[in-house]
Structures are given as C-alpha cells and as structure tokens.
Ligand SMILES: Nc1ncnc2c1ncn2[C@@H]1O[C@H](COP(=O)(O)OP(=O)(O)O)[C@@H](O)[C@H]1O
C-alpha cells in the first residue's frame with residue numbers, strides 16, 4: 120500500500136509537469152491548427168539554457184527557468200512570425216513537415232552545441248524531502264509541480280481575461296473576422312507560439328531538476344504533449360491540465376507494475392480508451408467553439 | 414469619401430469583377446444590388462483588402478488603400494460586416510462588441526446598445542447561441558463599436574424575419590446621419606433602394622446601372638428583374 124501511495128504521489132507530481140508541457144502545445148493546436156512537432160525540442164532547449172545559466176552564473180534553476188522562458192519566447196516569436204506564418208493556411212501535412220524540420224534543426228544544433236551527453240540540473244536542496252506518513256515528497260518535485268500548476272492556471276487566466284488573450288481567442292475562432300476588427304493576426308499567432316515555447320522552456324527546466332535530459336529526449340516530450348492535448352480535448356487548456364495529471368499517474372503506475380516495454384505504450388492505450396468513450400476529450404467542450412477560415 | 418475606380422478583382426485565376434466604379438459620400442447610404450453570384454461580396458472584399466485588387470484604385474478619405482492589409486484598411490475607419498456575420502461564436506456578446514472596438518480601445522458599449530436595445534439584455538450570452546436576428550444586430554453593433562466613418566454591410570437581411578429586417582433597416586438612416594456612411598448589400602432590393610440615396614446594380618461582374626436610388630426604383634429594368642413588377 121505504501122508503495123502504491125508513493126508511486127501515486129510521484130505520478131501526480133510528474134503529471135503536473137506534463138500538463139505544463141502540454142498546455143502550450145494544446146494552445147497552439149487549438150488556435151492555429153498547428154501540431155507543433157518541435158515542441159519537445161523547446162522543452163529540452165529550456166533545460167539546456169537553465170543548465171548553462173547555472174554553470175556560468177550559478178543561477179538557481181527555479182530562477183533560471185525564467186531566462187529559459189524569455190529566450191524561448193523570442194525564438195518562438197521569430198519562428199512563427201517569419202517561418203510558420205508563411206504556410207499557416209496550408210494543409211496540416213505541410214505544417215507538420217515544417218515543424219518536423221524545425222525539430223530536426225534544433226536537435227542537431229543542440230547535439231553540436233551541448234553534445235549528446237546526458238545532463239541534469241543539481242541543486243543544494245535537491246535531496247531534501249518532506250515526509251507525509253510513509254511517503255516521501257522531494258521538495259524539488261513538489262516545487263516544480265506547484266509552479267507548473269500555477270503557470271498553467273496563469274495561462275488560462277491570461278487567455279480569458281486580458282486584451283491580448285481575447286485577441287488570441289478571437290483569432291483562433293475566426294481569423295478573417297479577427298483581422299476585420301483590426302487585429303494583426305500574424306502578430307497574434309507569433310505571440311501565441313511564443314507563449315507556448317516559453318511554457319515549454321519552463322517545463323523543461325523543471326524537468327531537468329528531476330531527471331536527466333539529452334537532445335534525443337525531445338521526441339518523448341512532443342509525444343507526451345500530443346497525447347495529453349488530445350486526451351484533454353483539443354485546445355482545451357483545463358483539459359490539458361487534467362490530461363497531464365492522468366498520464367503522469369498512469370505512467371508512474373505502469374512503470375512500477377508493468378514490465379519496461381509496456382510503459383511507453385500505456386499512455387496511448389489510455390488515450391484510445393478515453394477517446395472511445397469521450398471523442399472530444401476528457402473535459403467536455405473545447406474552449407473555442409468553432410473554426411472558420413477566410 | 415470612398416472612391417472605387419475601374420476596379421477588377423477575382424479569385425485565383427478567375428476574374429469576377431470588371432471595371433467597377435463606385436462612390437460613397439459622407440453621411441450617405443449606398444446600396445449594391447444584383448443577383449446571386451454577381452460579385453457584390455467580391456467587390457466589398459476587394460475594398461477592405463480581403464482579396465487583392467488586380468487593377469484600378471480604391472481611395473478612402475483621399476488616400477489610396479488598395480494593396481494594404483485588411484488590418485491597415487480597417488484601422489483607417491472602415492468597418493466590414495461580412496457575409497454570414499462572422500461573429501466569434503464562442504465569445505459573449507460583450508466580448509464580441511469589445512473586439513469591435515479593438516483599434517480604438519474605447520470599449521464603451523452604450524451607443525450601440527442604444528441602437529439595438531435587445532443586445533443590452535444579451536450581453537453575457539454566448540454569441541453563437543442567439544437567434545439569427547440577434548446575431549445580425551450584434552454583427553452590425555460590433556462594426557459600429559469603433560465609430561467608423563464607413564460601415565460596409567453584406568447581406569443585411571439574409572435569413573431574417575421581415576419584422577427583424579424592418580427593425581434593423583429603421584436604424585440605418587440614424588447611423589448615417591451620425592457620421593457613419595453605409596455601403597450595403599441586401600437581397601431585399603425594394604427596401605435597399607427605399608432607404609439608400611444612391612444605388613449600383615451589378616450583373617455577372619459588370620456594373621449595369623447606377624444612379625439615384627429613387628430613379629432606379631422607378632426604372633422598368635430594375636422593376637422587372639428585382640422587384641417582381643412588370
Ligand atoms: N472564395 C471564392 N473563391 C472562388 N470563387 C468565388 C469565391 N467567392 C465567390 N466566388 C465566385 O465569385 C462570383 C461572385 O460571387 P459573390 O461576390 O459572392 O457574389 P454575390 O455576393 O453577388 O452573390 C461567383 O461566381 C462565385 O462563384
């Protein structure tokens with residue numbers, strides 16, 4: 120029983136991070152109809168930036184994550200504004216191809232710059248943990264979880280409550296109509312993508328304080344983001360939160376109770392089962408109601 | 414104020430409009446009539462930059478606007494209520510109206526609620542869940558939010574009950590008077606010509622008639638083709 124509780128706690132904590140990886144991915148998918156295959160590379164790049172920040176300036180990763188966020192925001196803005204925007208009206212296949220290419224460029228660049236060796240971010244408090252009954256909760260995991268949830272909620276609040284957020288929603292629902300309001304859709308798209316990349320960078324930094332990372336791990340996070348986003352309901356940010364927690368739990372349980380090869384497939388199994396019963400994802404209706412193109 | 418000269422436009426390889434000339438003056442209501450597929454919507458889209466202008470010119474307040482982006486053109490003070498209304502269906506009426514004031518940042522909704530009191534009772538309702546008539550009122554109100562100097566309304570009464578149409582049409586002279594000229598397309602040619610001062614008749618991408626709306630209303634060709642008289 121104690122093992123089960125421990126595994127469950129770890130799963131939930133991990134799930135919070137998956138949720139943070141997925142909310143930005145889901146936002147970009149829902150608003151622009153782009154399945155961003157380079158999302159995982161942004162996660163890993165965020166980890167490297169924070170690692171370097173710590174190595175050069177001794178910056179704590181929980182502060183370094185904001186540097187990662189800022190750098191990735193800029194990178195994300197430029198990529199969307201000057202690259203993906205060129206083909207954003209094209210068929211989904213074309214956007215897939217482009218983001219796949221961007222992903223490869225990022226991974227190869229990271230291999231060249233940072234080498235393919237495993238790294239992780241160590242902190243002086245990394246081995247501290249809280250004890251609740253029989254379960255240990257490492258403070259780093261707890262901190263990462265709480266921040267991840269907080270940031271995800273902040274994103275939802277931003278999209279729902281601010282002027283920029285309203286323009287993102289409007290552009291996602293009907294890009295042509297949004298432009299007729301005078302909203303610069305290209306800029307809004309770039310901001311949306313930038314936010315998504317920034318969140319990925321923050322998630323990557325926090326993940327790096329918990330587990331090792333290398334460029335090749337990017338694909339895993341893209342896959343996870345995909346599963347969680349679909350599970351939660353496309354473009355549904357609360358859904359991504361719930362989906363992240365669920366997948367974290369399932370992965371953790373599977374890692375404990377099933378043999379290794381099963382672990383990777385289990386997330387997809389859950390996805391398929393959920394979609395059979397709830398085709399629109401876990402959390403009912405998507406936060407945008409319709410998509411109309413000019 | 415708005416001047417379209419010798420405009421041609423189309424989609425991809427197909428040309429849809431030939432040598433269009435059209436003028437909208439200050440405080441004026443101008444109607445554009447013609448059968449389905451004549452190119453009325455296409456002309457309106459070319460004016461606000463939703464499709465490129467191939468040749469000819471569009472000037473607004475003396476400035477050439479063709480070739481500019483939709484965003485730039487509407488920022489000059491033109492609102493376009495497109496065919497099919499194109500409200501943001503998942504957002505509330507209030508949010509839709511706020512978005513209408515995007516470029517001016519003046520989100521005071523009193524002046525449009527005064528015009529369309531029905532909307533005042535529906536502010537927190539999701540736009541997609543309203544009736545067609547309410548949605549059309551919301552679309553026009555959204556267009557008026559930025560206090561434009563010209564509002565372009567495509568298919569004003571499509572799919573609406575006659576009572577609702579009357580209600581909306583009644584508001585138009587007041588809107589024009591208060592400084593927002595109107596360029597409208599309506600399938601109800603009788604109503605459009607009654608309310609407009611100038612009208613243009615389009616057929617198959619060509620301008621076939623234009624002049625004072627009252628004269629067109631009395632023109633036998635118009636009566637025969639559009640008013641079911643004769
Ligand atoms: N998006 C489009 N792509 C290609 N052709 C179009 C498009 N919209 C309209 N057309 C064509 O342009 C012509 C004029 O259409 P439209 O301007 O919508 O007419 P109206 O508004 O007068 O009914 C029609 O022949 C129509 O088939």
Ligand SMILES: [Mg+2]
Nearest residue numbers: 453454496568
């Ligand atoms: Mg039309």
